[in-house]
Amino acid sequence: MFIDRADAGRQLAEAVAIAAPPDPVVLALPRGGVPLGAAVADRIGAPLDLVFVSKLGLPGHSELAAGAIVDGAEPLILWNRDVLRRAGLAEADFADQIVAKRAETLRRRKLYLSGRAALALAGRTAILVDDGVATGATLRVALKAVRAQGAEQVWAAVPVAPHDMLPILEEETDRLICLEAPRDFVAVGAQYREFGQVQDAEVVRLLADAAHR
Secondary structure (H helix, E strand, O other): OEOOHHHHHHHHHHHHHHHOOOOEEEEEOOOOOHHHHHHHHHHHOOOEEEOOEEEEEEOOEEEEEEEEEEOOOOOEEEEOHHHHHHHOOOHHHHHHHHHHHHHHHHHHHHHHHOOOOOOOOEOOEEEEEOOOOOOOHHHHHHHHHHHHOOEOEEEEEEEEOOHHHHHHHHHHOOEEEEEEOOOOOOOHHHHEOOOOOOOHHHHHHHHHHHHOO
């Protein structure tokens, strides 16, 4: 169990530093992944940027991802087919949620980045960082989008993920760094003593600090 995101970030940063990624850029998944991404970027001396990915949660069970959408000129959506099948839902049932998520992403992009252009990834090692993995839908769609942007290598660094997710993530990354992989995984938050929401103001502060290093 991790104390909080700061604790997880410190441990994750050390693990990434030992792996010594070549020409790295750290891409955090907001909002929960930003404190950890900032710690990793600071430790290895890499620039910090964001990947805007939104979970498409089941109606009435928002924490269970039926899929995830990554922002871009052409939004990329990865569906969790098993979850859709068990819930008896189709992709079309999420049309309104997709519109709402894209609007929220636009707001957050303006707030967090203040118009700053995304970092170029071509030829670099892109390290995606989040505070944990549950179904993997959010991280997997981010990995796919980042690879499409021309990164030389695509890594994922997370403090915790379900044990049965490791083979899937290892297949879709050039390197996976995961500190804990419990077989009796329940939820990401269950692996932390403190797991409050990360506020917009903290994201803005962390990105500003990273930009001025």
